[in-house]
Amino acid sequence: xxxxxxxxxxxxxxxxxxxxxxxxxxxxxxxxxxxxxxxxxxxxxxxxxxxxxxxxxxxxxxxxxxxxxxxxxxxxxxxxxxxxxxxxxxxxxxxxxxxxxxxxxxxxxxxxxxxxxxxxxxxxxxxxxxxxxxxxxxxxxxxxxxxxxxxxxxxxxxxxxxxxxxxxxxxxxxxxxxxxxxxxxxxxxxxxxxxxxxxxxxxxxxxxxxxxxxxxxxxxxxxxxxxxxxxxxxxxxxxxxxxxxxxxxxxxxxxxxxxxxxxxxxxxxxxxxxxxxxxxxxxxxx
Amino acid sequence: xxxxxxxxxxxxxxxxxxxxxxxxxxxxxxxxxxxxxxxxxxxxxxxxxxxxxxxxxxxxxxxxxxxxxxxxxxxxxxxxxxxx
Numbered sequence: 001x002x003x004x005x006x007x008x009x010x011x012x013x014x015x016x017x018x019x020x021x022x023x024x025x026x027x028x029x030x031x032x033x034x035x036x037x038x039x040x041x042x043x044x045x046x047x048x049x050x051x052x053x054x055x056x057x058x059x060x061x062x063x064x065x066x067x068x069x070x071x072x073x074x075x076x077x078x079x080x081x082x083x084x085x086x087x088x089x090x091x092x093x094x095x096x097x098x099x100x101x102x103x104x105x106x107x108x109x110x111x112x113x114x115x116x117x118x119x120x121x122x123x124x125x126x127x128x129x130x131x132x133x134x135x136x137x138x139x140x141x142x143x144x145x146x147x148x149x150x151x152x153x154x155x156x157x158x159x160x161x162x163x164x165x166x167x168x169x170x171x172x173x174x175x176x177x178x179x180x181x182x183x184x185x186x187x188x189x190x191x192x193x194x195x196x197x198x199x200x201x202x203x204x205x206x207x208x209x210x211x212x213x214x215x216x217x218x219x220x221x222x223x224x225x226x227x228x229x230x231x232x233x234x235x236x237x238x239x240x241x242x243x244x245x246x247x248x249x250x251x252x253x254x255x256x257x258x259x260x261x262x263x264x265x266x267x268x269x270x271x272x273x274x275x276x277x278x279x280x281x282x283x284x285x286x
Numbered sequence: 287x288x289x290x291x292x293x294x295x296x297x298x299x300x301x302x303x304x305x306x307x308x309x310x311x312x313x314x315x316x317x318x319x320x321x322x323x324x325x326x327x328x329x330x331x332x333x334x335x336x337x338x339x340x341x342x343x344x345x346x347x348x349x350x351x352x353x354x355x356x357x358x359x360x361x362x363x364x365x366x367x368x369x370x
Contacts, residue, residue: 009323009339010295018297031299034333054301064333230333 004036004228009043017042020087024080027054029096029270032065034230036266048094048130048270049081051114052107056098058132058168062157062197064230065098073100073107078114085118085125092274093118096130101170106132108140115147126150126277128193130269136175138182145186151221151277152183153193153269156214159206166200166235181217191259191280193221195269200227201238204245208252215256221280222258224249226265241265259283288368290342292326296359298336306358307331309351318346320366327351327363344368 008014021028027050030038041047055070056063085093095114100107115127128151134140145152158166160173180192194214196207207224214222224246229237246263253261259280262272299305311328314320320340329336348365351357 004334005337006334007325007337007339008295008298010297010341015297018300022297022300025301027301031301034299036334228333232332 004034006034006036006039008039011043013045014039014042017045017047017088020084021047024084026077026080026084027051029065034064035268036228037268037271041271045088046090046092046094046274047084047088048096049084050096050098051077051081052097052100052110054098057101058099058170060157060167060171061235062166062200062227062230064234070098070100070102073103073110077110078117081114082117082121085122090125092126092128092277094128094130094270094273096270097132099132099168101135105143106134106137106140108134108143111144112147115144115149119148126274128153128270128273128277130155130193131179133171133175133179135170136178136182141179141182142186145183145190149190151191151193151273153195153221154179154183155195155269156180156210157195157197158200159196159202159210160213161206162201177213177217180214180219184218188218191221191277192217192219193223193269193276194219195223195225195267197225197227198241199237199239200235207249211249211253211256211258215258220259220284221276222253222261222263223267223269223271223276224253224261224263225267288370289347290344290366290368292338292340292363292366294329294357294359294361294363295338298359304358305331306356307336309353309355309357310335312349312351312353314346314349314364316346316349320344320346329357338363340366342366342368 029050053070127149130153156176163173250263307329310330313325344366350362
């Protein structure tokens with residue numbers, strides 16, 4: 001099993017992020033998912049906050065985030081995220097969460113409160129959320145959109161055929177497309193974004209089909225990256241894509257009309273999110 | 287003379303409690319000069335190989351681990367005499 005190599009230099013900036021998330025008791029997906037880009041991101045004083053705890057109710061077979069019965073949402077969490085945003089002086093904020101099938105609102109309110117708090121105090125800050133599927137419930141997706149994020153991401157993760165094998169049985173390809181469609185329907189000005197992990201058993205042509213499906217529901221930013229097996233419990237990697245293949249997919253993505261395509265082995269949904277956002281705006285002529 | 291001890295960083299994953307890994311490669315020997323950014327040691331954990339880079343320029347004075355050792359956050363790895 002080929003392992004991810006994480007270059008770590010404990011620079012002053014890296015340590016400032018590390019001590020901040022520890023002090024403020026904030027989870028980051030950087031840490032919980034063992035992201036290969038942690039050094040680069042924390043070393044440039046940015047991080048992706050993970051709200052609603054560190055335990056996910058879903059059991060997707062590619063993901064390293066802890067699975068099980070989560071703790072109740074922490075009412076003080078939105079304030080602490082705001083404090084982290086302020087102390088890191090972030091002008092572009094990325095927030096994600098675990099999936100919370102156990103809660104009546106599936107965590108939508110915590111998203112609302114966190115985004116609202118940041119936007120009310122700092123309307124100039126750009127906020128991107130990477131949301132779960134909320135079981136396709138329109139009222140919950142609306143709640144998140146109402147908070148006023150600038151970008152809403154939701155990942156289809158893989159192609160249609162192998163979705164049942166890769167993702168939790170409660171997730172589905174069509175449901176995720178519907179989530180993306182609903183976001184745009186509620187507020188067409190919101191930029192939507194989705195990611196696929198490659199190397200889980202898909203064919204090249206299926207990737208292109210998935211890209212077309214994402215365009216059909218109005219997705220503007222596409223992220224394609226290499227799946228890396230986090231541990232023996234997760235699915236094995238079926239293929240390592242070459243940089244040329246990523247380049248080709250990027251080209252196809254632009255031909256299909258995406259405003260921005262980030263196709264790179266180590267790209268992840270929130271990776272270089274600020275750059276992706278501004279590039280997408282530029283290409284849209286905004 | 288300023289000496290800096292290099293530890294397995296506790297700050298690597300500040301919110302994860304206990305984790306451990308195996309030293310799979312030492313990139314330096316006693317007496318080697320190192321610069322900021324030079325790889326010092328490779329530690330294999332479940333998902334990844336951590337390549338710990340130097341935060342200092344200096345000379346390696348002591349090495350406290352050997353290949354195959356299991357280490358965890360806070361364990362000493364080596365001692366560097368830092369160039370001032």
